Amino acid sequence: MSTIGGTAVRGSDVVAAMPFAAGSRDEVLAQSQRPAEAFTGTDALARALASQAPWIWLLGDRVRPRPDALEQLLDQARPGDERPASLLAGMVLDAAGAAVAPALPAGGGRELADVVRLAGRSLLPIRHAPFANCLVARECFIGEGFPQRSRYGRYAPVEWTARVLRTRDGYFVPASVVVSDGGTGRRDGLTSIPALARMARSGTWTRGETLAAARALAGQVIGGARAPARGPGAAGWRAA
Amino acid sequence: MVGIADGERERVCAVVVTRDRRELLHECLLALRAQERPVEQVLVVDNASSDGTAGMVRSSFPEARLLSLGENLGGAGGFHRGMAWAHARGYEWLWLMDDDTLVRQDTLAALLAGADRAPGGVPLVLTSQVRWKDESLHPMNAPVPRWRARARLAEGIAAGLLLVRYATFVSTMVRREAIDRFGLPLVHYFLWSDDVEFTARVLRHAPGYLVPESVAYHWTAAPHAAATPSGDRFYYHVRNSLLLLRGSSLSPIERQDYARYLARSIRQYLHVNGCNRSSALLLSRAIRDGLRGETR
Numbered sequence: 109m110s111t112i113g114g115t116a117v118r119g120s121d122v123v124a125a126m127p128f129a130a131g132s133r134d135e136v137l138a139q140s141q142r143p144a145e146a147f148t149g150t151d152a153l154a155r156a157l158a159s160q161a162p163w164i165w166l167l168g169d170r171v172r173p174r175p176d177a178l179e180q181l182l183d184q185a186r187p188g189d190e191r192p193a194s195l196l197a198g199m200v201l202d203a204a205g206a207a208v209a210p211a212l213p214a215g216g217g218r219e220l221a222d223v224v225r226l227a228g229r230s231l232l233p234i235r236h237a238p239f240a241n242c243l244v245a246r247e248c249f250i251g252e253g254f255p256q257r258s259r260y261g262r263y264a265p266v267e268w269t270a271r272v273l274r275t276r277d278g279y280f281v282p283a284s285v286v287v288s289d290g291g292t293g294r295r296d297g298l299t300s301i302p303a304l305a306r307m308a309r310s311g312t313w314t315r316g317e318t319l320a321a322a323r324a325l326a327g328q329v330i331g332g333a334r335a336p337a338r339g340p341g342a343a344g345w346r347a348a
Numbered sequence: 349m350v351g352i353a354d355g356e357r358e359r360v361c362a363v364v365v366t367r368d369r370r371e372l373l374h375e376c377l378l379a380l381r382a383q384e385r386p387v388e389q390v391l392v393v394d395n396a397s398s399d400g401t402a403g404m405v406r407s408s409f410p411e412a413r414l415l416s417l418g419e420n421l422g423g424a425g426g427f428h429r430g431m432a433w434a435h436a437r438g439y440e441w442l443w444l445m446d447d448d449t450l451v452r453q454d455t456l457a458a459l460l461a462g463a464d465r466a467p468g469g470v471p472l473v474l475t476s477q478v479r480w481k482d483e484s485l486h487p488m489n490a491p492v493p494r495w496r497a498r499a500r501l502a503e504g505i506a507a508g509l510l511l512v513r514y515a516t517f518v519s520t521m522v523r524r525e526a527i528d529r530f531g532l533p534l535v536h537y538f539l540w541s542d543d544v545e546f547t548a549r550v551l552r553h554a555p556g557y558l559v560p561e562s563v564a565y566h567w568t569a570a571p572h573a574a575a576t577p578s579g580d581r582f583y584y585h586v587r588n589s590l591l592l593l594r595g596s597s598l599s600p601i602e603r604q605d606y607a608r609y610l611a612r613s614i615r616q617y618l619h620v621n622g623c624n625r626s627s628a629l630l631l632s633r634a635i636r637d638g639l640r641g642e643t644r
Binding site (some may be wrong): 142199206207208209212213214215216220221223224225227228230231232280283284323 | 407477484485489491493495498499500501502503505506507508509510558560561601
């Protein structure tokens, strides 16, 4: 049994990729379950995929996973009679124990009956997620490629996970907890009208979701004096 | 904490509003009597029934209190009066339902268990998941998850609760403090959307949750939503939706979403009932009265 950041890792199932804790916010540190093979670089995701691990655990800048954080995610990969998950997103708390909203996934994507039933199991179907505490099946990268930061900027993880979850299932697993040490990422919002236009044309989003993103973008433009919400997981993520 | 010991148990008053559905009411009251966590008081609010409802309640359910209204005030007026009655007598929880609500033996216990584990203290509103006879979610009472409040939604899910934006009066519990702070349902709504307006008003400022393991059945003839070939009733849906949009229970963005929902329901109504003179008259009256704020 090895550990990543103090979290026990079961077998050889998972490779963790996390932003480098200090220095450049755009660097990504990928650690394998064998610490001697830790490596850095903007192609860390490609290296993580090359490890052949079936799951890749994406962690935000300056987060500390609780010892059972990974175990809790893996336990819900096949949650009883529910559809198996390709993506699992966990809870992100601040030092005071409060949930960090910008670092949390967005719920939705399933019928209300599913939402109610899953809530009774302390799970939530999700529509997209930031890379703050996010366990992703390797086959998602094979199928959808990498997040496209050049097209979507900081919105890339949200766009990518939404694309993944268009045809796969994902759950929010609040029992998996990482604590943010005050990472100062911005909310994963669209930052430009061209990005919004690409979003509208992509086919990934429903009309309602595109409208909501347009309203949010308009709010950013009109209310530019408001400080953006901060949270880990968005800053420094660069497509490999 | 709720329900620790008899001496400390918080008191629950079940408020059941009825009108001319004696048989359904009888089944509803039997189910309330069978609660594994007993209800301290059942209050039946009779909207001037003429089918022997009052006599049935007195003879078959002597433990229930009967509040007979001299005229039909609709669901809104019935709940307003019933909630005022229970609030004045100090009940901590008001458990609200129509006479066509059937609860399971553990419905109340599950709601109170949800109150115990809700994050951040006791919530002001808790609601059951409402099903039709075939066990599917009843479309008239479908929950509206509060998707935008991600942190609070996440904390609720961690406790096995679903954060909701509003609820219907079909097995919904309201804390007395909600009335202290936000008042009672609006009598002039008469029928439909009074529950949405009231709970939206409360939950704009406080969390409310659906408790998944608390199940109730809405025993309608068919699992319909708002748009049914029911003539006068759809008038109230449109009029009251416009009143709701003109009020302050919803945020500006929520009003946009609700307006789109209203438009969809009108299209659905016309699809079901046809674009004819009768439909046009009903809709024009409802829109006129909703925009003018004219009520019974």
